[in-house]
Amino acid sequence: MTERVVIVGGGIAGVSTAASLRAQGFGGEVILVDAGEFPYDRPPLSKDFLTGSKDIKQIALQPAQWYDDQHVRLINRTTVTALRPRDGAVELTGGQLLPADRVVLATGGGAARPPIPGLADPRVHVLRTADDADRLRLSLTPGARVLVVGAGLIGAEVASTAVRLGCEVVLVDPVGVPLAAALGLELAAWLHALHDRHRVTTVRATVESFTNRPEGIEAVVDGVAGVHDAVVLGVGMVPSTELAEAAGLEVDRGILVDERQVTSNPAVLAVGDPARLRGVPRTEHWEAAQQDGARAAATILGTPAPVPTAPWFWTDRHGRHIEAVGHMEAAAHTVIRGSFDDPTFSVFGLQDGLVVAAASVDDPSAVRAARRLIDRRIPVVADRLADPAVNLRGLLRG
Amino acid sequence: MSNGIRVAALDDIPQGEGIAVDKAVTGTADDIALLRDTDDTVYALDDTCTHETASLAEGWVEDGYVECPLHSSRFCLKSGEVQGLPATKNACPHRVEVRDGEVYLFPGESP
Ligand SMILES: Cc1cc2nc3c(=O)[nH]c(=O)nc-3n(C[C@H](O)[C@H](O)[C@H](O)COP(=O)(O)OP(=O)(O)OC[C@H]3O[C@@H](n4cnc5c(N)ncnc54)[C@H](O)[C@@H]3O)c2cc1C
Ligand code: FES
Numbered sequence: 001m002t003e004r005v006v007i008v009g010g011g012i013a014g015v016s017t018a019a020s021l022r023a024q025g026f027g028g029e030v031i032l033v034d035a036g037e038f039p040y041d042r043p044p045l046s047k048d049f050l051t052g053s054k055d056i057k058q059i060a061l062q063p064a065q066w067y068d069d070q071h072v073r074l075i076n077r078t079t080v081t082a083l084r085p086r087d088g089a090v091e092l093t094g095g096q097l098l099p100a101d102r103v104v105l106a107t108g109g110g111a112a113r114p115p116i117p118g119l120a121d122p123r124v125h126v127l128r129t130a131d132d133a134d135r136l137r138l139s140l141t142p143g144a145r146v147l148v149v150g151a152g153l154i155g156a157e158v159a160s161t162a163v164r165l166g167c168e169v170v171l172v173d174p175v176g177v178p179l180a181a182a183l184g185l186e187l188a189a190w191l192h193a194l195h196d197r198h199r200v201t202t203v204r205a206t207v208e209s210f211t212n213r214p215e216g217i218e219a220v221v222d223g224v225a226g227v228h229d230a231v232v233l234g235v236g237m238v239p240s241t242e243l244a245e246a247a248g249l250e251v252d253r254g255i256l257v258d259e260r261q262v263t264s265n266p267a268v269l270a271v272g273d274p275a276r277l278r279g280v281p282r283t284e285h286w287e288a289a290q291q292d293g294a295r296a297a298a299t300i301l302g303t304p305a306p307v308p309t310a311p312w313f314w315t316d317r318h319g320r321h322i323e324a325v326g327h328m329e330a331a332a333h334t335v336i337r338g339s340f341d342d343p344t345f346s347v348f349g350l351q352d353g354l355v356v357a358a359a360s361v362d363d364p365s366a367v368r369a370a371r372r373l374i375d376r377r378i379p380v381v382a383d384r385l386a387d388p389a390v391n392l393r394g395l396l397r398g
Numbered sequence: 399m400s401n402g403i404r405v406a407a408l409d410d411i412p413q414g415e416g417i418a419v420d421k422a423v424t425g426t427a428d429d430i431a432l433l434r435d436t437d438d439t440v441y442a443l444d445d446t447c448t449h450e451t452a453s454l455a456e457g458w459v460e461d462g463y464v465e466c467p468l469h470s471s472r473f474c475l476k477s478g479e480v481q482g483l484p485a486t487k488n489a490c491p492h493r494v495e496v497r498d499g500e501v502y503l504f505p506g507e508s509p
Contacts, residue, residue, distance in 0.1 A: 012483065023481065041484070062486050287470070290483060312470075365467055368458055393415065 002300050003028045006090055006100035008080045008243065010034030012041065012286055013272025014106030015061045016293025018072045024301050031073045031098065033080050033090070036129070038064065043286055045133045046157035047316055051165060052137060056130055083247035085267050104296050105255060105263070105270040107240035109284075114235055118210030123217040124231045127154060139230035142166030147219050147228040149207050151178040151192065153315050155234025159200045160317035162232075170228070171195055172203040172221055183359045184328045187347045190340050191322065198318045237284060239274035254282045260299040261292055269296045285313040310357075310374040312367070323367040326357030326374045335386040337366065346370075348386075353379045365392070372396050402495060402502030406432060409499065413438060416455035416464065418445045424505040430492055431455035432501060433464050433475055440501055441475035441509070442492040449485035476509065 005021065007014045010032050018030050032039070039061045048054040067074045075092075082091040083105075089097040111126030113119055125136045136158075140146065144167045148159045151173035159171045180188040195202050205222035212218075216227040244255040250264035254276025261269045271292035276282040288311055298305045310326040328334075331349025338345030346366040349357035354377055358370030369392035373380060376396075384390045405419045416433040424430050429445035431454040443464070445453050452468035459465075463472045463481065471485035478489035493504035 016483065019483075061483060066486065294482075365456070368465070368467060368470075372458075393412075396414075 002026075002101045004100055005030050005102045005104060005300060006080075006098055007032045007104040007106055008090065009106035009108055009240075009272070010036065010039030010061070010074070010076075011106060011108045011272060011289065012061060013108070013275075013289035013293050014104070015039050016290045017104050017106060017271055017296050018293075019062075019070065020294040020297035021300065022070045022072070024297055024303055026297065026301055028101075029073070030071065031075060031100075032067075033075045033078050033092065033098070035079045036076065038074070038076055040130060042128070043314075045130060046127055046154055046161060049130065050127075050133050050137055050140070050158070050161045059130075080243060083243050083268065085247060085265050088267070101267070102300055103268045104261075104300075105244060105268060105274065106272050106289075106293070107243060107274050109237040109239040109273045111233065112236040112238050113233065116207055116209060118212070118217075119233075121210055121212050121217050121231075123212075123229065124210060124233065126233050127158060128237065136230070136232060140165045140167050143168065144229040145216065145227070146170070147172065147207075147226070147231045148234060149173075149231065150234035150236070151175070151195075151202065152234060152236070153179070153313075155232070156191075156195070156317050157315060158232050158234055159195060160198065163198055163200050163318075169200045170203060170226070171200050172205050172207060174204065174206045176204055181329050183322075183324055184331070184334050184347055184349060184357075186334065186336070186340075187359050187361075191317070191320075194318050194320065237273065239276075239282065241274055244268075244270065244274075252276070259295075260305060261296040262299060269299060271296050283311060285311065287312050307375075310371050312371060314364075321362050321364070322359065323364050324357070324359040325367050325371045326355070328357040328359065330356045333382075335382045337386050338388045342388075348380075348382075350380070350382060350385075353381075355380055355385070369393060369396060400504070402493075402504045404500050405503045406501045407499055408434070408438075408440065408496055408501055411440065411501070414459050416457060416459055418453055418455035419503065424503065426492075426505045428490075429453070429455075430503060430505060431457075431464075432494065432503070433457070433459045435462065435475060436460050439475075440494050440496055442494045442503055443473060443475070443478050444490040444492075447471065447485060448480065448487035448489055454489065 040059045044059045079093045080090045089099045111128040146167045148171045163169045177188045208220040241251045250256045255270040257275045272289035295305045312325045314323040328349045332351045344363040346360035355373040360366040411434040416431045418429045431445040433441045447466045456467045457464040472481040473489045478491040493507040493509045495502045
């Protein structure tokens with residue numbers, strides 16, 4: 001029987017594991033070890049936290065009292081340095097052993113740093129932690145020349161936040177239409193074009209090198225040199241798999257898990273950004289991490305796992321709120337509900353009369369409906385979906 | 399004990415949806431959401447999501463829960479207990495009764 005669960009990492013995946021264990025009636029000990037001050041939420045780091053309109057307390061995943069109320073022992077400012085599955089324990093900084101019947105790895109990841117010469121310059125930033133955001137914010141002063149490398153989700157959000165703070169922003173990416181696979185080509189192109197409408201200069205190119213100059217940091221972009229006050233890399237994340245690897249668990253571009261989040265060692269589970277379901281690419285989204293936590297808790301308790309739903313993520317840029325659900329790359333064709341000039345609109349991806357994906361701008365409700373249409377495999381007529389006068393909730397009733 | 403306030407007819411609330419009752423009617427600090435589950439039971443919770451500003455009456459009601467329309471936190475219809483982040487506070491439940499197809503609300507009384 002599982003008496004004591006140790007969760008390594010207090011991001012959304014780790015905290016959700018703890019919360020789900022309790023919600024599902026786990027009566028044993030739950031210990032959450034986290035390297036930081038307290039578990040906080042990451043999506044605001046590139047949004048409200050970066051502008052300074054929310055402070056660290058306001059992005060706490062749970063109020064401090066919650067840990068007491070839920071009998072979750074939070075060991076903060078502490079790193080797990082090794083897994084000792086054979087001893088039934090994990091090792092903490094300083095060598096102390098913490099006994100555990102089950103260990104849940106919720107270690108997240110770090111920002112990727114591609115091998116570009118000159119990257120060690122202090123004016124080059126990444127964004128994964130609150131410390132990163134605090135440091136970056138100091139550089140985002142009005143008039144500052146900021147180069148953002150990578151126009152994916154985080155790069156685009158940083159560019160949008162920086163321009164709002166009055167910076168002169170250049171956004172560079174070798175890909176012409178970033179996020180086309182996730183959002184569909186039309187919406188992705190519209191979103192990328194939004195940057196230019198908000199005074200962000202977009203450049204389709206690759207960064208070759210950085211050099212420290214008295215007047216700033218020089219970046220060579222497709223052979224052309226430009227000087228900036230700060231550089232932000234938003235080029236992806238690297239899953240934290242070191243503990244798993246050192247403990248001999250199977251790792252391949254992520255900690256390999258089965259559909260119940262169990263790693264190649266039955267005493268160890270993995271959740272969130274670093275976990276990868278065999279045969280499927282890793283996801284790096286907030287809700288996927290939350291659902292992993294709920295599934296891991298069900299596995300530990302031996303209860304049925306929650307039914308998986310279509311994957312969902314959101315992003316915010318230039319004051320617009322974008323949500324997407326499902327697999328747009330699996331769509332044979334798309335229908336647009338409303339028009340790209342409307343204040344709100346959505347794109348649905350269809351395949352054989354079924355919705356397989358949807359993305360909306362400032363219309364979360366359309367995505368909530370789409371998710372149900374996808375999960376319940378409710379057949380739809382494209383024309384009705386495209387008609388903004390047709391109530392989407394009505395379509396759910398068939 | 400009072401007989402409650404008649405706030406709606408059951409048919410005013412589509413199955414799986416909610417409607418908000420204005421605080422001027424309920425005399426409470428917040429509007430109250432009447433939420434009709436997929437099994438046709440009606441529940442009432444404070445309307446404003448405990449996370450930010452969304453109206454739970456515009457949420458998605460199914461299988462004993464309401465999902466916030468804005469960031470998808472889920473609340474137990476019966477107890478108001480929050481089931482998933484980002485919200486961390488429970489919603490306040492109120493007693494409701496359906497009699498002869500009419501919905502009566504007892505603001506401030508626990509269900
Ligand atoms: C700037 C930013 C913006 C984002 N915006 C969005 C968004 O808008 N929408 C969306 O869907 N997703 C967004 N994401 C992605 C989302 O935040 C991640 O998918 C999510 O945080 C993953 O959660 P996690 O718990 O797996 O990992 P993490 O959040 O990385 O948490 C891991 C935790 O484990 C701790 N840890 C690691 N190793 C150890 C150890 N050995 N000992 C102790 N503690 C350890 C770390 O300190 C950290 O606190 C964003 C991410 C970032 C960085
Ligand atoms: S406003 Fe309801 S979850 Fe955010």
